[in-house]
Amino acid sequence: MKPINSTIERLKPSGIRKYFDLANAMEGVISLGVGEPDFDTPWHISAKAVESFAEGHTHYTANRGLIALRRQIANYYRNRYGIDYDPESEILVTVGGSEAVDLCCRTIIEPGDEVIVLDPNYVAYEPAILMAGGVPVRIPLTQAHDFKLLPEDLEQAITERTKAVIVNFPSNPTGGVMTREDYARLVPILKASGIYVISDEIYSELVFDGEFCSPAHFDEIRDQVLVINGFSKAFAMTGWRLGYLLANPELSAQLTKVHQFVIMSAPTSAQYAAIEALEHGMPDIAAMRGEYEARRNLICARLNRMGLTTNVPKGTFYVFANITSSGLMSDEFCVRLLEEQKVAVVPGTAFGESGEGFVRISYATSMEQIKEACARIEGFLETLRDA
Known part of the structure; x- marks a missing residue:
C-alpha cells in the first residue's frame, strides 16, 4: 500500500476533542470543554x-x-x-x-x-x-x-x-x-x-x-x-x-x-x-448574550477567589484561567481534575505553546452546572494544597 499524504499524517488530533471523548466515557461529568451554546435554536x-x-x-x-x-x-x-x-x-x-x-x-x-x-x-x-x-x-x-x-x-x-x-x-x-x-x-x-x-x-x-x-x-x-x-x-x-x-x-x-x-x-x-x-432573531441574541454575561461574571469571580487568576473576558463564552498557582502543568491539571472531580476543561496547550499554564473553561452551560463545577474545582485545589 502506498503512503498517505505526509502532511495529513503529521497533523495532531484536536486537543479539545480528546477531553470531550474522555468526559463522554465517564458518568457524572460536568463538561466545560466544548464551545457550543447550551441553548436550542429558537423555534x-x-x-x-x-x-x-x-x-x-x-x-x-x-x-x-x-x-x-x-x-x-x-x-x-x-x-x-x-x-x-x-x-x-x-x-x-x-x-x-x-x-x-x-x-x-x-x-x-x-x-x-x-x-x-x-x-x-x-x-x-x-x-x-x-x-x-x-x-x-x-x-x-x-x-x-x-x-x-x-x-x-x-x-x-x-x-x-x-x-x-x-x-x-x-x-x-x-x-x-x-x-x-x-x-x-x-x-x-x-x-x-x-x-x-x-x-x-x-x-x-x-x-x-x-x-x-x-x-x-x-x-x-x-x-x-x-x-x-x-x-x-x-x-x-x-x-x-x-x-x-x-x-x-x-x-x-x-x-x-x-x-x-x-x-x-x-x-x-x-x-x-x-x-x-x-x-x-436579534432579540434571541440579546437574551442569550445577557445570560452568558451573567455566567461570565459568576465564574470569573469564583475562579479569582480560588487563586486562579483570570482576566474577565470581554467576549465569547470562554474564560482562559491561569492555573500556575496550582503547581501543575495544563495537561496534568485537566487530567486530574477530570479523574478526581469529574469536571472537564481544556488545557491551554491545545491552542498553542503559549497556552501552557492556562485552561480554557466554557461557560456555555447552565448556572447550576457552573456553580457545581466551581465547587468541584475549589475542592480539587484544596486537595493540592493539602498534599
Missing part, C-alpha cells in the same frame, strides 16, 4: 426550515447561496457594523465557519507561504494552513496585554514570505477583544505589507464590554480583509453548519470557485432558517 428559526421542506425547497441553491440570504447578510453587516458588501459579488455562503477557514487558506496560500497565527489560537487554523502547503508563524499573546495583538509584534513577524495573518476577536480561547483603537495601530503595518487579513468574526455578537470592531471597518485595508462569520454561536445553530465569507469581488470569485467544486452549495433548509434568523 421560529427552525420552523422556517420545516416550512422550506413543505414548500419543496430541497434542491441545490446557487453556488454562492440564496440571493435572499446574501441580501440579509449584507443588510446585517451594514446595519449592525457599518460595513458594506455587495450580495451579488462579495458574499459567499459556506458550510459553517470551518469551511470558510479552509477556503481562505486554499485560495490564497501557495507552498512555502508564511501565515501568521496568534498563540493561543483556535485549533483549526494551523492545520488548515499546513494542508494548504503554508507555514504557520506564531505570535505569542500575553495575559498582561489582555491577549491582544500588539503592533510591534505584528511588524516583527512579517517577512517577505508572509501571505496573511489570521485574527479571531472576540477570541477563542482567550475571550480577548480588539477595539477600534487597537486595530487602528495595526492598519499602517497591514497596509504597507499588503498581506491578507483573515478575520474570523464568529463571536462578533458575543461582546459584553464595548462594541465589536472588524478590521474591514478600515477603508485603507478593506480589500485585503477576508471576513468569516456564521450562525453557530450567535443564534445557537451549531448543527446547522452555516457560515459565510465576505471579500472583495476578485477574491470572492476565486473563493467561490473552490467552494463550487468541493461543496456545490450550503444546505438549502439551513439557508432558509438563516434568513429568518437575520430578519427576526
Whole structure:
C-alpha cells in the first residue's frame, strides 16, 4: 500500500476533542470543554426550515447561496457594523465557519507561504494552513496585554514570505477583544505589507464590554480583509453548519470557485432558517448574550477567589484561567481534575505553546452546572494544597 499524504499524517488530533471523548466515557461529568451554546435554536428559526421542506425547497441553491440570504447578510453587516458588501459579488455562503477557514487558506496560500497565527489560537487554523502547503508563524499573546495583538509584534513577524495573518476577536480561547483603537495601530503595518487579513468574526455578537470592531471597518485595508462569520454561536445553530465569507469581488470569485467544486452549495433548509434568523432573531441574541454575561461574571469571580487568576473576558463564552498557582502543568491539571472531580476543561496547550499554564473553561452551560463545577474545582485545589 502506498503512503498517505505526509502532511495529513503529521497533523495532531484536536486537543479539545480528546477531553470531550474522555468526559463522554465517564458518568457524572460536568463538561466545560466544548464551545457550543447550551441553548436550542429558537423555534421560529427552525420552523422556517420545516416550512422550506413543505414548500419543496430541497434542491441545490446557487453556488454562492440564496440571493435572499446574501441580501440579509449584507443588510446585517451594514446595519449592525457599518460595513458594506455587495450580495451579488462579495458574499459567499459556506458550510459553517470551518469551511470558510479552509477556503481562505486554499485560495490564497501557495507552498512555502508564511501565515501568521496568534498563540493561543483556535485549533483549526494551523492545520488548515499546513494542508494548504503554508507555514504557520506564531505570535505569542500575553495575559498582561489582555491577549491582544500588539503592533510591534505584528511588524516583527512579517517577512517577505508572509501571505496573511489570521485574527479571531472576540477570541477563542482567550475571550480577548480588539477595539477600534487597537486595530487602528495595526492598519499602517497591514497596509504597507499588503498581506491578507483573515478575520474570523464568529463571536462578533458575543461582546459584553464595548462594541465589536472588524478590521474591514478600515477603508485603507478593506480589500485585503477576508471576513468569516456564521450562525453557530450567535443564534445557537451549531448543527446547522452555516457560515459565510465576505471579500472583495476578485477574491470572492476565486473563493467561490473552490467552494463550487468541493461543496456545490450550503444546505438549502439551513439557508432558509438563516434568513429568518437575520430578519427576526436579534432579540434571541440579546437574551442569550445577557445570560452568558451573567455566567461570565459568576465564574470569573469564583475562579479569582480560588487563586486562579483570570482576566474577565470581554467576549465569547470562554474564560482562559491561569492555573500556575496550582503547581501543575495544563495537561496534568485537566487530567486530574477530570479523574478526581469529574469536571472537564481544556488545557491551554491545545491552542498553542503559549497556552501552557492556562485552561480554557466554557461557560456555555447552565448556572447550576457552573456553580457545581466551581465547587468541584475549589475542592480539587484544596486537595493540592493539602498534599
